[in-house]
Amino acid sequence: MSTALDVHTRELAEQGYTLLEGITTDEEAAAAVGVFGELVPQYDGSLRYQVKAAPGFEERRYSKSVNTILVHTEAPGWNPPPTYLALHCRVQATCGSGHTELADMRQFVASLPERDRAALYEHTIDWIGHNTGGVGTEGVRRPVVEVTDGGQEVLRFSYNLLTTGQYDPPVDASVDPDQLPLGSFGIHLAEQAEAFFRENRVSVLIPENHVLVWDNQRMVHARSAYTDKRRHLTRYWIAAQR
Template structure:
């Protein structure tokens, strides 16, 4: 592929990110190729454990939790809402695709969800602050931040944070059947109401992507919420990247 064609392809992916919030890069076989391709969107930054790469693969010990290393459904959220700033983009590089026909990455535009709400609920997303817990697995992390679901920056940009699990259980990676007194939750009963509305919107408007092997799904983490369907094939293996962009 010539230099002009490479730049044209990158421009197309940048346009898709801006317009629809996500894009798919194909023909990426190695970690090095992934890092080079993602450098067009920003700088790779360390994740919870301090590494630039995180292996998303089922592992023993997480069978009863909604966690990336389980095979369970993961509910609607943005990545690292307790970080400031949150990752600009998330990227999943598929190394081994699940053969069970599931394990889809699911995406929906949070801006559209916010716009769909009634005036009172929508205003609360801009005004009511939440203690977004820091999330640290022994590497780097933060102590958390206090922000509304929709944060307006000084430049006028909107950064969205969301976690169905945090609003309904007070945890990011709870046991599958966790139940908590609403009085103990970040936004109380309103948070449960908000999470249920978001889940309903998500199921009606989501895009489901079964990422092909040797391809990278990239999405705007400050705009899109994501989830994952349950799967059975424990050989499924993706590599996750966080990308920080100046915008």
């Protein structure tokens, strides 16, 4: 007879994400997501990060703004990036938006013309560091799809980095393509990924006291804009052995 853990583990493997129910406290959330691997410190060195609108980020595409956040994986400059990401909904937005959106980039890579697909494995990018201290500050140089010594594919992606050279740019950012990590090809790739994402995304308005967990080395995620500034999620990073 399958247990709840068996079901969630199977969903992670098969569809790349799963939703845990009935999680009311930080302690319960940490225990629930901890079964998938070890909780690891995030950009500021903490195990928990509060995703909530805050003053000063109104004109940026950032977790503490209410603006749309475009497709990316978490911490592409880390080696390795967290295996799983988890969002614990404390207060759900009531404005009908603020969805967490997911898509399987393995399917995107497989859909590309052979030349473009090969470039994702061959062309390396400087994934710049993106944290305020600790391991990973310097970033890494890796292709979009890295094949590890064990044969595991690790995806790194950032629409913003490929099109603006920044992870969290101003809403109206623009830059000379020659200054970008993959130049004009990177813009082309980002636009293809965004189009694929819009056609194939799963959009989840995480219910309160639920935790959405997904495979960060396989799935890209984004967030729709919202207006209800009470919205509050707590984020966890999980490292797991494959």
